[in-house]
Amino acid sequence: MSDPKKTEVPQMTSRLVARQRFFARPIPEGFSEEWAAALAQPLPETQDTKASILEFRIGDLQMGIASRYVKAVTPALTICPVPHRNNTAFLGLAAFAGEVIPCVSLARILGASDAVTTVDAKTIVLEERPGERWAFRVHAVLGVSTGSTHERGAEDGNKLSSDWCDSVLEDERNQRINILKPETVFQRLQRATT
C-alpha cells in the first residue's frame, strides 16, 4: 500500500504558495475605509414579532397562550374539591409531578361552557414563576403554533374582551389566533384561587 503523504506533498506546497500570495497582496485603495464606514452604520431596527403559542379550545372559544408559560399538557387530572370553595371558578387541588397545585376553571372565568366530557379534554399546567403553577381544563389542545404577532383587529372577533386579549398570532397557514394576555390570565387565576 502506497503512502498518500508522499504523493500529496508537491500539490500541498503549490496551494500554500498560492494562499500566501493571495493574502500577501496589497489591500485595494479605499477598502478599509469602505468597511469601516459600513460597520459604523447603525443596524436597521427590526422588530422580532415571532411568537410561539399553545393553541387550545374552551367551549366555542379558540385561543392561545405563550408557550413559555406552559409547563405541561396532561390528560385530565383528578381533582380533589375543597370545601367552601365549590361554587367558584376554583375547582380544587390536583397532583402534578409530585406537587399539589390549584386547579381552576378558566371556562367559568371566561363565561364559557364548563362541561368537559370529550376524550380530547386535557389539563394545561401553567407556571408564572418557579413554584407557582396552576392547572386548568380545556376541551381540546390544538397544537403549538409559531408566527408573527399583530394587534387584534375587528376581523378577529370580540368573543374575548380586550382585557383578555389584545394581539393575535398569524401562523404559517395565515390563520389568526387570539393570544391571551398572560398578566390577565395569572391575575384571574390568582383571584379564583384565593
Place this chain on the structure above:
Amino acid sequence: MNDFDDLSIYEMFRMEAEEQVEQLQTRLLALKDGDTNEPTLRSLMRGAHSLKGAARVVGLNAAVRLTHAMEERFVAAQGGHAITQTEVDTLLRANDLLRDLAAVSEEDAPSWSASKESEIDALVTALTGADATDDVAVVAEAAPKEKSTQSASSNIADEPRVTDPESAAATSEHERRATDMNLRITSQRFDRIIAMSSDNLVQSQALVRLQEQMSRIQHRLERLVRSVADARRKALLNPEKQAAALKVIMAQGERDRARIGTLLNELDRMVHTHELNSERLHQEVLHARLRPFGDVVPNLRRLVRDVSAEMGKKVVLQVSGEKTEVDRDILEKLRAPLEHLLRNALDHGLESTAARIAAGKPEEGTVKMRARHVNGRLVITLSDDGGGVHVAAVARRAIDRGLVKEDTAAVLSEAETLEFLFLPGFSTRNEVTEISGRGFGLDVVQSTVHESGGAVKIENAPGQGTTFEITLPVTRSLMRVMEVELENEVYAVPLNRISRIAAVTVAMDAEGRASVEGRSDGDERIPVMHMMSALQNTNAPVQAGAAKVVFFLNERGQEAPIAFQIDRVVNETTVAVRQLDPRLGRMAAIAAVTLTEQNVPMLIVEPDDILRLSLQVQRKAPAVTSEGEGRGSVLVVDDSATVRQMLRRTLLRARYHVATAEHGAEAWNLLQVQPFDLLVSDVDMPEMNGIELVEHVRGNARLAHLPIILLSYKGRDEDRQRGLEAGADAYVTKGEFEEQAFLQVVTDLVGPAELPAEESGA
C-alpha cells in the same frame, strides 16, 4: 465524602464559633459569684481554647486575642482567683462579640475586626487586668449598645419595628448567612427533601399491599394445582394422552408456585428493608429540622438576668420541657414573642420587692415557662406570680383613648377587655421604661403567632399573676389519620383527635334533631351532625337508622359533645403532611393536604375547626336564614359578641336584615352561599382578619362590588388607609362610633332599608 467537605475553612470556623458561644453563654450564666466549680471552669477554659485555635486557623487575630484573654481568666479561676459577677458580665460581653463574629462573612471579617478593635482591647484589658484604663471606659459605654445590637433581631419591645433599615437589612443578612451555614441547604430544598422522604415512607405501605396481592395469587395457584390434580385423577379413567398433558401442566404450575414463593420471600425481605430505610431516612431528616425548645432558653435566661438586675428585682426563671421538639422555623419565630412576654412579666407583671413583701409573697418573683406537645400542637405557657392585670385599668385606658365608650366598656367581659392589650400602641403604663411600656409589642406578639398559624391566650388571676398561652401547630411531620368518605370524597381526620368510632343507631326526634345514645345508661343523648355540614357550613342531612357510622372527637382531653356521621371509614393510614399552598389563603376546617398512593390530593381536616363550625351551624343556621335574606340585608362580622350585638341592634332598629359572623372565615363562608347588600366588618379577628376578608371579596367576581364598611379600634391614618386601599368603601373608628353617623354611612352605601319593620326580625 465527608458532610463538611464542601464547606470552606471559614464556614467551619463560623459553625464552630456558633456552637461554642452558645455553650460558653450557658456555662457563664451558671457561674455563681466567686464560683470555683472545677468542671465548669474547665469546660469554659476548653471552650475558649478551642475557639482561639479555630480563630487562629482562619487568621482572625482580634478573635484570637479575645479568646486568649478569656481562656487566661478561666485558667486563673482554676488556680483559685474566683470570677466575680462583674467579670461574668465582661465575659458575656466578650461572648456576644464572638457571636456577632460568627454571623459575619469571610469578606466582611477584616472590616468587622477593625471596627471592633478598641472594644476588644478594652475587654482584653478588663479580663487580664492590664493597663489602658481609657479603653475600659469604652467598654462600659459600648457594652449596652452591643447588648441591644445582639438582641436587636428579636427585641420587639424596646425597639421600633423599623429603626434603621440599613442596619436591619445588614442584621438580617448576617442572620440569613448564619442560618444558611447551619442548614447548608436552603430551607425550601430541605422541605422538598422532607416531602420526598415522607412520600417514600407512604410508598412503602404500597409495597406491603403488593405483597398481600402476591400472597393471594399464590393461594390461587395452589387451588389451581389442586384442581389440576383432581382433573388428572379423573383423566386416569380416560385416554392416556390427557393424563400426560395434565401431568405437564401440573409440573409447570408447581414450578410457578415455587417461583412465586421465592419471589415472595425476596419481596418480604425488600419490604422490610425498605420500610426500615424509609423510616430511618424520614426520622433523620425530620429530626434535623426539629430543634429542642431549650435552644432558645439560654438567651431568655440571659434576658431575665440582665433585666431583673437592671430593675432591681429578684426573679427566678423556671423552664420545663426544654427537650420538647419544635420545628426550627417555628422556634425562630417564637424567640421574639417569648422575649417580649418575658420583658412584660418582669416589668409589668412582677411587683417590686417591697410590694411583694407587703403582699405576703416571697421576695423572689417566679416566672415559669413550659413547653409541651398537646394533641399534636406545641403549647407554650409563660406565667408569673405577680399582681396580674388590672382589668379596670385596662378598661379605663381604653375609654381614655377613645377606643370604647364608657357604657360599652361596662358590659365587656374580662376576656373582651383584655383584648385591648393586643391593640397597637396600647399600654396602661404612663411612663416609658427601657424594658417595656412603650405601648407596642403585644400586638406584634399576636400577629407573629397568628402568622405561624397559632393563637395567644391570656389568663388573669388578680393578685396571683398572669399566664400567656401560645399554641402553635406542629405540621411538618407524618401523621396517622383515619380516611373517611363523605359524598364520594375521601378526607383524612387526624387519628390522635378521634376519641372513638362506632356503628350506632341514629334516632331523629320530632323536630328533626338527630342523636345517638350516650356512652352509658342514663347519659344524655349526644347530638349527631353530618360531617359535611361542618365542612361545607350547611345543614347536610343526617341519615337515621341502625348501623350508621359516627365518630367522636376529643377536645382538651374530653370527648366533644357532638358526634359526626360519615358515609364510611375507608382506611387507617400514615400520611405525609404537606402545607397548603399559600395562594389558597386560609381555609376553614382544612389543616393541610397529602397525596394518596394513587397520587391524588387528600385534604386533612382541622378537628378544632370542625367542632367549632359544627356548633355554629347547629346554633346559627335557622337565625341566619330568617334574618339574612332579602334586600337591605347586612352581614356584620366582629369577634366581640358585644360589638356584634350592638351593631346588630342598631341595624335592626333601622329595619335592615342582619346576619352575623364571628370572624372573616365564617363571613366568607356565608358570603359564598347567601346574598348580602352590605358587609360591615371588624379588622382584627382570628381565622381571617378584616383586611383579608375585604381582599377576598374584592377578588371575587360575584362579590367584587359589594359595599364594605370596616369598623376598627385602630384609628391611625395608616390603618384607615390600609383598609381603604384593600377595597373598603368606608372606614369607621369604633372609638368615634356614633349610631346616626354610622347609619348615614350605611344608607349612603346601600340606601334605606326597604323592609317593613315586622319583617326585619329582632
